[in-house]
Amino acid sequence: xxxxxxxxxxxxxxxxxxxxxxxxxxxxxxxxxxxxxxxxxxxxxxxxxxxxxxxxxxxxxxxxxxxxxxxxxxxxxxxxxxxxxxxxxxxxxxxxxxxxxxxxxxxxxxxxxxxxxxxxxxxxxxxxxxxxxxxxxxxxxxxxxxxxxxxxxxxxxxxxxxxxxxxxxxxxxxxxxxxxxxxxxxxxxxxxxxxxxxxxx
Numbered sequence: 268x269x270x271x272x273x274x275x276x277x278x279x280x281x282x283x284x285x286x287x288x289x290x291x292x293x294x295x296x297x298x299x300x301x302x303x304x305x306x307x308x309x310x311x312x313x314x315x316x317x318x319x320x321x322x323x324x325x326x327x328x329x330x331x332x333x334x335x336x337x338x339x340x341x342x343x344x345x346x347x348x349x350x351x352x353x354x355x356x357x358x359x360x361x362x363x364x365x366x367x368x369x370x371x372x373x374x375x376x377x378x379x380x381x382x383x384x385x386x387x388x389x390x391x392x393x394x395x396x397x398x399x400x401x402x403x404x405x406x407x408x409x410x411x412x413x414x415x416x417x418x419x420x421x422x423x424x425x426x427x428x429x430x431x432x433x434x435x436x437x438x439x440x441x442x443x444x445x446x447x448x449x450x451x452x453x454x455x456x457x458x459x460x461x462x463x464x465x466x467x468x
Contacts, residue, residue, distance in 0.1 A: 268326070269298070269301050269302055269326055269329070269330065270330045271329055271330050271333060272302070273333070274302075274333075274334075275302070276299050276300075276302035276303040276304075279295055279296075279298055279299030279302055280296065280299045282295050282299075282334070283295040283296040283299055290339065291337055291338060291339075293315055293317075294325045294328075294329075294337040295334065295337060296315065297311055297312075297315055297317075297322050297325050298325055298326065298329045298337070300314075300315075301322070301326055308322050308323065316407070317377075317398070318376050318377055320376055320377045320378045320394060321377055321394060321395070321398060324393070324394045324395060325337060349384075349389050349390055349400060353387075353389045354400070354403075354404060356387075357380070357383070357384065357389070357400070357401075357404065358404045358405075358406075360383060361375055361380070361401070361404075361406055365379050365383070368383055369386075370382055370383050377394050377397055377398055377401075378394070380397050380401060381394055381397045384397065384400075
């Protein structure tokens with residue numbers, strides 16, 4: 268919940284438009300969309316190509332410290348947070364089901380990756396730091412297409428079978444992260460690949 272209301276949503280949108288740092292621009296825009304009160308956190312996350320956990324983190328930081336809380340902390344990225352071997356292992360884990368990595372989640376989210384890294388003892392930083400590592404590995408957020416199955420009983424039966432994990436490509440085995448480029452920190456905002464999905468979530 269957004270508790271800091273000193274700056275109106277319209278002003279936040281203007282600030283986001285003027286901001287040149289794309290990470291800070293996206294965070295300010297996300298807070299502005301929350302302040303406007305017209306969209307759910309999930310839809311905002313989809314439009315900004317992230318997930319609702321990250322939007323929640325932006326809101327927490329903004330509530331605590333205002334616009335200053337949305338900025339990157341000094342020194343971010345100067346030192347490697349994980350070894351090359353650990354990063355490779357994380358990349359391999361993200362290409363499999365979270366449950367194969369002993370994470371209690373059906374799809375990979377920022378929180379799921381954070382849990383995995385903390386349990387391994389490789390990284391115990393913020394959710395934002397987890398996203399930075401994931402993006403540096405070349406992964407972008409993906410979401411499976413959702414289609415109505417009510418009109419097709421056979422399709423519904425197949426869907427339930429997939430949901431239970433039967434056959435190839437079970438729904439529960441679909442990762443929410445897809446590798447799209449070699450490991451490097453992007454100079455531009457990461458773009459989601461694959462087919463476009465509906466805005467409802």
